[in-house]
Amino acid sequence: MTRLRNYTFDEITIGQTARYSKTVDERDIQLFAAVSGDVNPVHLDAEFAAGTRFGERIAHGMLTGALISAALAMELPGPGTIYLGQSLRFRQPVHIGDTVTVELEVTAKTARRKTVTVACRAVNQAGKLVASGEAEVMAPEQKLVLPRPVLPGVEPG
Amino acid sequence: MTRLRNYTFDEITIGQTARYSKTVDERDIQLFAAVSGDVNPVHLDAEFAAGTRFGERIAHGMLTGALISAALAMELPGPGTIYLGQSLRFRQPVHIGDTVTVELEVTAKTARRKTVTVACRAVNQAGKLVASGEAEVMAPEQKLVLPRPVLPGVEPG
Numbered sequence: 001m002t003r004l005r006n007y008t009f010d011e012i013t014i015g016q017t018a019r020y021s022k023t024v025d026e027r028d029i030q031l032f033a034a035v036s037g038d039v040n041p042v043h044l045d046a047e048f049a050a051g052t053r054f055g056e057r058i059a060h061g062m063l064t065g066a067l068i069s070a071a072l073a074m075e076l077p078g079p080g081t082i083y084l085g086q087s088l089r090f091r092q093p094v095h096i097g098d099t100v101t102v103e104l105e106v107t108a109k110t111a112r113r114k115t116v117t118v119a120c121r122a123v124n125q126a127g128k129l130v131a132s133g134e135a136e137v138m139a140p141e142q143k144l145v146l147p148r149p150v151l152p153g154v155e156p157g
Numbered sequence: 158m159t160r161l162r163n164y165t166f167d168e169i170t171i172g173q174t175a176r177y178s179k180t181v182d183e184r185d186i187q188l189f190a191a192v193s194g195d196v197n198p199v200h201l202d203a204e205f206a207a208g209t210r211f212g213e214r215i216a217h218g219m220l221t222g223a224l225i226s227a228a229l230a231m232e233l234p235g236p237g238t239i240y241l242g243q244s245l246r247f248r249q250p251v252h253i254g255d256t257v258t259v260e261l262e263v264t265a266k267t268a269r270r271k272t273v274t275v276a277c278r279a280v281n282q283a284g285k286l287v288a289s290g291e292a293e294v295m296a297p298e299q300k301l302v303l304p305r306p307v308l309p310g311v312e313p314g
Binding site (some may be wrong): 020022028031032033034035036037038039040041042044045048052060061062063065066067068069070073074079080083084085086087088089090105146148149150151 | 177179180185188189190191193194195196197198201202205209210217218219220222223224225226227230231236237240241242243244245246247275303305306307308
């Protein structure tokens with residue numbers, strides 16, 4: 001896929017859905033630790049994590065929040081979306097190697113401010129709910145079809 | 158600072174505060190794009206961003222969410238915290254070079270489940286509110302003083 005497309009406020013319908021998946025790998029944990037500054041050993045130190053209730057390293061909870069935000073920005077409504085608010089409940093830990101699929105469903109539209117309410121669920125490869133919540137966004141007024149910028153290449157150094 | 162310390166549920170008091178600051182630089186935008194998969198040009202393409210309502214590139218909104226989550230995990234309550242939920246309102250865009258300071262304040266404790274409610278504000282270097290919300294966490298029962306893991310070295314490739 002080499003183009004990004006959005007849905008304008010007028011195109012969006014109640015009940016419209018979208019999905020966005022990403023496998024959370026070792027590199028993602030390192031990157032999220034670097035960008036947030038959260039270097040807790042439950043994320044980074046296998047030996048420490050083995051002694052916690054989780055039994056092994058887990059992803060940062062807000063990494064799932066980042067995937068939900070990406071689903072809104074990339075898929076529904078897509079480019080031009082203004083992020084107004086998000087609620088999140090963290091239900092289950094995400095482990096390294098898990099594939100997280102974000103499921104979005106439009107539940108409300110408000111014409112006055114062009115805002116859209118989106119129910120958000122994130123499930124793992126076993127179908128277990130890892131996080132849920134609700135987003136409020138301002139949907140784009142203008143249709144956009146854009147070349148997709150290249151994903152920055154970043155590696156733990 | 159070479160050690161991480163936490164506050165246990167019993168140590169935490171209503172009204173307790175903590176702060177956590179980070180300057181959002183070019184590298185952080187690249188890292189957040191890589192980890193989330195959100196490669197929207199408003200974050201990555203200066204020319205495109207100049208034509209938007211923002212006039213220049215802005216950070217991903219959920220990058221501020223990541224800083225709030227790091228403040229909870231690193232400062233209050235700190236290591237051993239279990240993240241249960243977070244609400245967020247995005248108030249103002251964060252620009253490259255902005256220093257975001259997360260201000261946390263404990264507003265409630267529930268003894269039965271060892272949960273703590275934390276009011277969260279994120280302000281920029283001008284003191285302007287960029288995001289606000291509320292976190293619910295399960296506070297650690299056990300006091301931890303840990304060597305601080307080294308922040309992973311990552312650079313755009």
